[in-house]
Amino acid sequence: MQSGNRLFLLSGYKRSDIHEQKLGQTRFLAGDEFSLPDFHTSLMGTKLVNSTSRKNVNRWWTEISNRASWKKVLGTRKNA
Known part of the structure; x- marks a missing residue:
């Protein structure tokens, strides 16, 4: 693994802890409404949700990934 990739993974784990x-x-x-930070972070979705120990991140990801708008984006990306 290249050192840049290792750094990204380590910073990703730290970000996941902060998000949790x-x-x-x-x-x-x-806050309590979906906003730009949620959209931006949701693009990393499955990279964040890699551990059952992060119950808050998993709850958030379940809610985000079940949004009609998120499903529409996924459908658009699959057809591109």
């Missing part, structure tokens, strides 16, 4: 803590306090990343 924040999502323990609020429904979404910037």
Whole structure:
């Protein structure tokens, strides 16, 4: 693995820890309504949700990934 990739993975784990803590306090990343930080972070979705130990991140991902708009984006990406 290249050193840049290792750095990205390590920073990803740290980000997941920060998201876990924040999502323990609020429904979404910037408060109680879906917003730009949620959209941006959801693009990394499955990379964040790689551990059952992050219950708040998993709850958030389940809610985000079940949104009609998210499913529409996925359908658009599959057809591209």
